[in-house]
């Protein structure tokens with residue numbers, strides 16, 4: 388049969404698969420950490436696409452590890468329960484009651500929902516938090532907030548907001564060996580026995596560094612890092628990120644996100660990629676095609 392008798396649409400599908408082949412060969416056996424943000428979770432269609440992508444990675448021999456957020460979902464639950472919540476420097480001030488609710492939402496409903504999507508897509512996922520098998524040990528975060536009005540620095544107690552100080556990867560290796568996809572909620576215990584609420588980007592970055600991930604994907608609600616004219620910056624190194632911070636091109640939630648990426652690439656992760664979680668199959672396009680997507684951060 389010659390090309391002229393083949394349906395062009397079928398041929399294009401076959402070419403998509405052959406285009407993916409060298410990437411599948413390159414990445415087989417590697418570990419990818421995927422941070423799935425709360426904003427990217429709202430749409431059930433996109434959630435299904437995301438779960439399919441994760442299952443496909445596993446099927447071609449990559450070890451995906453999912454770390455999820457859920458900030459908007461915690462906010463909604465706090466509102467329902469009439470509990471006030473405020474953010475300082477992108478972190479939710481977390482009293483004992485808020486920590487309890489954050490754990491309920493993150494390690495409870497959201498974690499199991501993602502496990503369910505992955506199961507529906509034909510994968511085997513196990514949902515855990517940083518507490519399980521001592522995966523992550525946290526310590527309390529201290530923060531100095533500049534009081535812009537008075538021009539003074541004052542220490543803000545964020546309560547039970549934690550940062551990872553240790554990662555014991557053994558449970559992740561056990562799960563990977565058993566063909567299981569870990570789904571991790573950003574909650575951990577401190578050496579003091581308290582439960583800590585951890586920013587999901589920070590949690591994912593610590594896990595990516597601890598496992599020496601080949602790729603660290605952060606799915607968010609923008610196309611990637613944008614310049615002042617709103618054009619996508621496809622590649623950045625730590626020096627360029629520092630310049631973008633200094634001239635005010637990046638602000639808000641993008642600052643801690645990029646800090647996390649730089650920390651990860653300076654601690655054993657090959658590359659971090661900020662991706663648009665609103666684009667169906669954004670991860671597959673980035674990993675398996677020549678086009679790529681989002682912003683790649685590398686040393």
Ligand SMILES: Nc1ncnc2c1ncn2[C@@H]1O[C@H](COP(=O)(O)OP(=O)(O)O)[C@@H](O)[C@H]1O
Pocket residue numbers: 424425426427458588606607608609611612613614636637638639640641642644
């Ligand atoms: N230069 C920039 N490029 C892209 N996004 C930026 C930039 N500067 C600030 N941002 C903001 O950062 C946000 C992403 O961070 P964040 O809201 O914390 O994401 P998530 O909730 O997914 O973790 C974007 O929605 C955007 O408003």
Ligand SMILES: CC(=O)N[C@@H](CCC(=O)OP(=O)(O)O)C(=O)O
Pocket residue numbers: 423424425426455456457458459461477478479489548549573584585586587588
């Ligand atoms: C300390 C802190 O701020 N924790 C976050 C944890 C969830 C999170 O980071 O979710 P997203 O990735 O969806 O924003 C919070 O309470 O909202």
